[in-house]
Amino acid sequence: MSSRRSARIPAKECELKTPGRKRCILTQRCILEKTLELLEENGYAELTIEGIAARAGVGKTTIYRWWPNKAGVVMDAFLSSTSHKIPFLDTGSVREDIRLHMRRFVKVLNSPAGRAIAALIAGGRMDEVLAESFRSGFLSARRSEAKQVLLRGIERGEIRADVNPEVALDTLYGPVYFRLMTGHAPLTSGYADAVVETVMPGLAV
């Protein structure tokens, strides 16, 4: 997703210095930063390439040179930020590990980053490329990490061995995303606890 012209040989790998102005790494970073700002301020729909270019003090062309469309920039911008990266702890209790992670996740979702995540999921409904980027760049990494935690629980005998981890993860995190997307009820730490308390007993041995 990072570049539409991925075929090009990156400057670092190619010792033969090519003529011409070098790709300005600061410019890239600036674009991504401003994109994230604007995304959190106004959401995906209000976001425009022209707006990003203006805010970053950059020509539209420069953006189009490196990303295919709005979704591309936004995805890169989101992935380049770190606010949403929440490591799992190993407290000894899987239930506790997941509860703590979900509490922190809920906290992130209530921050501007949450708006960005919702915007990306929503944007995925009108742009399959964006959807795929979100899944491969964000979701799958988090899910495989969480899956490890569940498998650890199975090994330790906390979780029943016949539990399907994919489904189990959905029943834990799905409700959180559901409230994020529809806003039909508040998304609080207490809610994270409640979901864990409702679901985990059914997974335990």
Added chain:
Amino acid sequence: MSSRRSARIPAKECELKTPGRKRCILTQRCILEKTLELLEENGYAELTIEGIAARAGVGKTTIYRWWPNKAGVVMDAFLSSTSHKIPFLDTGSVREDIRLHMRRFVKVLNSPAGRAIAALIAGGRMDEVLAESFRSGFLSARRSEAKQVLLRGIERGEIRADVNPEVALDTLYGPVYFRLMTGHAPLTSGYADAVVETVMPGLAV
């Protein structure tokens, strides 16, 4: 959501009939039908008011007279269709009632109507009015119905009395909406079963 001029006193409440040509009900219906068609054909992003007007053989003004924006029309179009209305049965077993309902719901979500629902949820992220319409016009009705089913289960002694129905519903339907919105894994009847089998044991006495 039915009219941007909600300030007007509806005819039923106000015996003083307003003068002027009456709103042509056929036109309205036609607009909503064509909207649904186009929505299912090309998705929410591709949908344009001009497109709807052209397809329905109607002036753009007529659409803007009654709905504030694209989201409004789409919402009304969706609510006026019946394909997504799935009644709960009473088989005697709450678990079975919900499983059957979820299977049918999954089937609907895989039809064009599912695309519309996803579009509406996504649209709600950029338009709070739309979000609220979706919640009050679609979600809350379905949730209160489902809540009745759960409460019935508690009465019958199938479900633990200390279960929070709101949270329980989220753990059942949240995963389904999660897959609908992110598409990270297929949404099948088997998945509906799996979710029920994962969650229900934790709710049972």
Added chain:
Amino acid sequence: MSSRRSARIPAKECELKTPGRKRCILTQRCILEKTLELLEENGYAELTIEGIAARAGVGKTTIYRWWPNKAGVVMDAFLSSTSHKIPFLDTGSVREDIRLHMRRFVKVLNSPAGRAIAALIAGGRMDEVLAESFRSGFLSARRSEAKQVLLRGIERGEIRADVNPEVALDTLYGPVYFRLMTGHAPLTSGYADAVVETVMPGLAV
């Protein structure tokens, strides 16, 4: 110009009174008045039928029932006003008669009525029907009156007999209309005098 339905038999000529509500003369008058107001306020281009209807508290249909288009209403409105009707005096000197008339005409042109006249002439460039109405309803009456004055001058021996009255009138009033329409220089009483002093010697015996 008064009615689009000129085929109808006017009430006066037809003793058989038709049933039905009679044309409300107050409504008509009100429409014409408000039209004139709006014309003087914003000019012909800004004038809209909807605007007239709103200002007069009248349905659009009522206007379209009696006039074919904007030009029709405006023309009738203008002709029904009297501010622009300036009689010629008979002072004994044709030169003086015309000078006095032109001074008063200039004064009218500097009033809101002048704006209306300019608007009508301008409007005639986009609507030949309006142009023709203006000529037959306004111009020709004034010109034939002025022609009488010139002919009187010829009889009395003040004006050369070989003067073409049409051309002579153009050289007297044309300059005034010219300044009205282009505004390239102010339109004052002194200017009226100057034109008369410039042209009349060439017409005198």
Added chain:
Amino acid sequence: MSSRRSARIPAKECELKTPGRKRCILTQRCILEKTLELLEENGYAELTIEGIAARAGVGKTTIYRWWPNKAGVVMDAFLSSTSHKIPFLDTGSVREDIRLHMRRFVKVLNSPAGRAIAALIAGGRMDEVLAESFRSGFLSARRSEAKQVLLRGIERGEIRADVNPEVALDTLYGPVYFRLMTGHAPLTSGYADAVVETVMPGLAV
């Protein structure tokens, strides 16, 4: 009138060349040409920006980038054409110079260009900017040229020294514009002669 962004420093005055794609002169020319074509075909009222854009194969935005409204484009289109530029000759007789010029002017006014001129004068009644453009871009140049001719006549002793050239010009050309604008009588070469014959004797020594 040439550009709505008159604040910009024109390239000629500013040696620092600005970056960015240069204004495509062919596009401009094409727009103006097609505008003139359409103006002459259907008149000012029928002329639409969309029509011009379509005919010129140009985006509407490109037109709005450089001109504030219809009147602006038309004015530029008119001024960029040369059909209406009629030089004065020096035959030795001022009367003859003016008569010949007026005859040619009348001929132009009977061509499509005349329709454009009338449209511009009419348009000036609803747009003071257009009116001013017309005066400064078209009228004043012609009038100062004509004034020179009259002054030459005074020097030579053909014209009385006490004649006010401004008023004299109005009495000569005003009648022509009058007929152009109202169409109350045909505008022929003979008419040009008649006006000259009526007015000039009063100006001669």
Added chain:
DNA sequence: GTATAAACGAGACGGTACGTCAGGTCTTTCT
């Protein structure tokens, strides 16, 4: 009186053009 018919207000309706915004491409100039 009671039917009949037209005038009238209100306003819905299918349209056309408006002037604006953003998208994505292309060109020019500077670094």
Added chain:
DNA sequence: AGAAAGACCTGACGTACCGTCTCGTTTATAC
């Protein structure tokens, strides 16, 4: 060669009026 500035075509936006068309109400004859 990379980057900025910005001109360009495209297409949809939401608005203003157009001129036509129902509606129900009101007002005047005519039976």
